[in-house]
Amino acid sequence: MLAMTETTRCPAILISAPASGQGKTTVTAALARLHARQGRKVRVFKCGPDFLDPYWHGLASGAPVHSVDLWMTGEADVRQRLHEAAQEADLILVEGVMGLFDGNFSAADLAQLLGLPVLAVVDASAMAGTFGALAYGLQHYQPSLRWAGMLANRVATAHHADMLQQGLRDPSLWLGAMPGVQLGENAPKARTAALLPERHLGLIAAHELSDAMQRLDAAADALAQTPLGQRLWTAAEDAPSWQDWCVDFAPPDMAADASIDPPQVQPWLAGRRIAIARDAAFSFIYPANLDCLRAMGAELRFFSPLAGDALPTCDALWLPGGYPELHAQALHANQALREAMAEHVAEGKPVWAECGGMLALCEGVTGLDGHIQAMWGLLPGQVIMQNRLGGLGMQQLVLDTGLLRGHTFHYTRLETTMPVSTRSSRPGAAVQPDRGEALYAHGSVRASYFHAWFPSNPAAVAGLFGATIQA
Missing domain, CATH: 3.40.50.300 (P-loop containing nucleotide triphosphate hydrolases)
Structure with a gap:
């Protein structure tokens, strides 16, 4: 440095x-x-x-x-x-x-x-x-x-x-x-x-x-x-x-300021192939998050559900946020992809579904007019569109592998029977049972409205994508 x-x-x-x-x-x-x-x-x-x-x-x-x-x-x-x-x-x-x-x-x-x-x-x-x-x-x-x-x-x-x-x-x-x-x-x-x-x-x-x-x-x-x-x-x-x-x-001076301590990156994902949905329905991707995955050794394989792409051969799957509710019909029509993702989950391979990615995996989306659009149905739950914000602001998510920083911003709510592993909280605040964004666990799927900034804790991210990390 x-x-x-x-x-x-x-x-x-x-x-x-x-x-x-x-x-x-x-x-x-x-x-x-x-x-x-x-x-x-x-x-x-x-x-x-x-x-x-x-x-x-x-x-x-x-x-x-x-x-x-x-x-x-x-x-x-x-x-x-x-x-x-x-x-x-x-x-x-x-x-x-x-x-x-x-x-x-x-x-x-x-x-x-x-x-x-x-x-x-x-x-x-x-x-x-x-x-x-x-x-x-x-x-x-x-x-x-x-x-x-x-x-x-x-x-x-x-x-x-x-x-x-x-x-x-x-x-x-x-x-x-x-x-x-x-x-x-x-x-x-x-x-x-x-x-x-x-x-x-x-x-x-x-x-x-x-x-x-x-x-x-x-x-x-x-x-x-x-x-x-x-x-x-x-x-x-x-x-x-x-x-x-x-x-x-000037670059950061680590020696002069001990409070500046960026997370260390190791090749936790070396040899692992991560499939990433990327198109108009799944476009909420920080470039720094991709850089972080690559820095950990992951091979990134992008695909477009809207274009009818098949699920690439992969060890883990990331469904980022975006606007899947605007493309529900096209996404639901890609049943070959839905079946491939179901097989991926049945084999115990990890899935990180973030906000819109979680929405797309649910059973359906109810619009403001009450009309229900079917989604992929791999997660139990209905997503309800609403006029008011469902979540907004900076959030932290504490996992066994450490604290991830990020944020939340959505106009929907999720009605689901999925168990809640933990919840996010405001920066520096303790987790509360009825506040913050839920982290849901369903088989090998981890899903949340929480948008993660991967470089804030690469080890925690590697854990979400299947790496074995010692806490």
Whole structure:
């Protein structure tokens, strides 16, 4: 591991907002696309747990997008990933989570730790002078933060933008106004408002839309008209440039800080073949989780249940989260796969079914309209869709092999007779019998709404996939 003194300097900003829904994902993706198509190498990171925003950032930047979080992924992982990115990138963008100061480990905490300049994206569609008050409050709430500036989003007219700009106490913070972005010259306002459309778990992933790149280019074109989009790349006299926002990125210094102790990886899965479902129904996969499996020696074999693929020859099976409820008919029709999975379970081979993966294995899904769609029926239970959240937030899962970190986010509940092995809990909290996400055990299947961050405890993950680990 490199020493803390071996830093790499790179322009970087953290893009945040006063709250969710302000447009920070659109601005982050637009900024990445704007610079990528100008020939620069852009690396984008996402604060907190998220599977959907990274699809847009990956398409915009042309590079893998990793999550960074001071609890779930840990400080050592954050520092190492950003340091490695700085060695190859021309620009680093980090999208925040929720509002700037929200959460026990907030986006502001990350910006403070790393010295990242903060760009605040504010939905100014229904305000004028109050934009300045909001900007002043954000800037001074935690005075030690380094600021890049403010970008007004969803601005109606040039006059509206002028009123917003005049409200700023510090004129140097003004980075421009983004209008409602249209797709084509005659695009209706309804389509404008849904530049990056959403469904019940967040944004629709970029790979699900045939015009995803067109949407990104439209956003990049709009951003190119702002001071942020026109900011100079090379330093010039009396003109702001990206060099003003350079950050010195250092790797973690294990010797200097004993609290930084990343989990060790050993070849626990050497020689084991892990089949992984991956398509529009099973797309909630952290790239770092795949890297972790490979680092433990596993051979990964991907297949698409939606495409009618057979189950690859394997020693273990992973069914990640996603949207199986949107593809119930196609999944249920793949009976050859269902029979192969049943045989896999009958042979005692392990299955890790995570959130949507668990849903797909159940008997059926009851929609909001009461209509029941049959699923694979390998787990006893009915999944009930609901309008309210069934679970949200960071979670830890304590197994015999140690503690796994992760999160939960779902709009369904499971009615089942399966025994509960244990439950997840909030970070640092004790397990409670009626709180947290259940870990179900059914034969060789382990299933939960809990989404695991594999690098937080590779040994525990290896145990889920059948390795013998000494506690």
